Amino acid sequence: MLILKQYEIIKCNHYPSISAEKCFQQILIKDKTNKYFLASQSLSLREYTHINRPDLPTMLITHNAINIERPSINSYSIVEKIKKDNSNLTKYETNILKKIKQELNINQNDDNNNNIKKRKIFLT
Known part of the structure; x- marks a missing residue:
């Protein structure tokens, strides 16, 4: 009571x-x-x-x-929609990221060239 x-x-x-x-x-x-x-x-x-x-x-x-x-299936779908909306970047945020990459001279193709293979050592 x-x-x-x-x-x-x-x-x-x-x-x-x-x-x-x-x-x-x-x-x-x-x-x-x-x-x-x-x-x-x-x-x-x-x-x-x-x-x-x-x-x-x-x-x-x-x-x-x-x-x-x-919760109903409808409730789950609404929650998933809200999660997706919150996780997506806005246009303003994407533009800022592009500017930062340009300032730091970061290219997406350069990331692939940085993969260095490690030598395997075999013990006998």
Whole structure:
């Protein structure tokens, strides 16, 4: 109970009243800036969040225990896209690298000529 007191309570402002599932869906659509956890036994609500809010972790309450579900395939694809976007160099960065290489007179072909073969020593 003490853990729950530290979280904000979001009130339903729908008039006339709608189902809790529909209310959660509308809150999740409107407010994408806040970070939430969703704990529900409703299969349709969890499927809805996997499709529309892949960044939202969902928890399932079963057998007197709280289990965090695995991220959906959609979540994994979004994470991979973000990783690729963050790892790619911008045009500005590529231009700076080219300038530095020109200043240091580094050619890509010179790298291949620097491979020196080591002699093998055979012990008899």
